[in-house]
């Protein structure tokens with residue numbers, strides 16, 4: 440049997456102790472079989488257990504093996520598409536519902552951390568940093584827009600104020616969201632998995648779902664066992680492969696890379712990010728960074744369409760870090776890793792139901808730490824028969840990538856190249 444370990448990363452090296460979970464070797468029965476133990480699967484499992492469902496989670500590798508255990512750790516609220524663009528596409532009623540939910544994921548994470556006492560270095564405060572006057576104008580209009588949806592906690596930062604929160608002279612201003620923040624992402628996933636088990640849920644690791652027998656009483660098969668369930672939740676995101684062919688057609692796995700420096704020491708770390716907020720810039724191909732609890736800088740950026748693993752991650756990301764912080768030129772990079780997220784053409788999540796009993800949520804296209812937590816709540820509501828908020832997501836239109844399975848990667852890379860040029864020249 441394959442035994443897939445965590446990929447090497449700062450997170451795997453600093454993970455809280457967690458027991459390896461058993462491999463499924465039996466024929467088990469449950470109410471809900473969740474496929475995938477990332478945030479989508481774990482959040483769904485927790486909300487369902489809290490509502491009295493019996494839940495079995497199947498994980499192909501380890502808890503948090505996918506994006507949930509490798510990401511930048513930035514709690515970024517909202518979606519990967521601006522709410523005014525969503526409003527133009529779906530109309531005011533649906534946009535109103537989506538807009539109201541846009542900051543809920545950050546609250547869910549904080550509730551989870553506090554209720555289940557999860558040790559994941561949670562810090563409040565996230566900054567969107569504008570590199571050009573045009574980007575600053577966009578942040579100003581986004582702030583006005585969010586106020587229209589009832590979110591009034593955002594604060595604009597002028598050029599003077601942003602220097603007080605980040606020692607990078609590239610920015611003309613920014614926007615602070617104190618309901619954003621950052622976490623050790625793998626430790627959040629491990630804490631949520633322990634919470635699932637504390638409520639009586641079962642998690643099997645190294646137990647990939649290899650086939651779903653659909654019908655009134657669906658069965659999920661793994662190499663050595665099977666789960667009979669009333670409902671299935673598919674939460675494999677960019678690592679799902681072709682298990683559910685309908686889902687693969689309108690999404691594309693993409694890789695993105697992250698590095699972690701050596702510990703910088705309190706003095707240098709505090710000069711870079713004195714309030715310990717996390718930062719992402721406003722480019723289409725954006726850079727994002729934050730400090731860890733032991734004062735390393737975690738810096739991410741870059742997208743590899745089609746999710747091939749790049750040969751030398753440090754060579755791709757370190758120059759971006761030095762552009763923002765030339766003062767780190769002598770600092771050593773201790774860890775470099777890559778992970779996959781799932782892109783959709785609209786950059787909005789793909790949510791829905793196949794037949795009567797197979798639910799899914801995937802493809803939040805980059806910003807997923809908060810959305811996936813919300814998704815778990817919305818999926819659990821739908822299984823309980825309250826589908827209004829689920830429908831607001833499920834009704835979002837989705838389209839196949841131009842070029843089909845064969846040409847979608849080069850086509851998307853061309854699109855990103857175009858947006859990269861616009862970022863570069865501030866267009």
Ligand SMILES: Cc1cc2nc3c(=O)[nH]c(=O)nc-3n(C[C@H](O)[C@H](O)[C@H](O)COP(=O)(O)OP(=O)(O)OC[C@H]3O[C@@H](n4cnc5c(N)ncnc54)[C@H](O)[C@@H]3O)c2cc1C
Nearest residue numbers: 475477478479499505506507510511513648675778807808
């Ligand atoms: C490098 C990187 C940096 C990122 N940074 C940020 C950030 O700072 N902020 C932010 O908001 N978002 C970020 N994201 C996006 C965010 O991490 C994801 O959107 C989110 O974690 C997705 O969670 P998920 O549970 O849907 O998928 P995943 O976390 O990928 O989990 C899917 C799980 O399903 C399992 N699985 C797949 N197929 C099967 C199967 N057949 N049977 C059983 N199990 C299966 C996988 O092994 C995996 O564990 C980043 C993503 C990456 C890759």
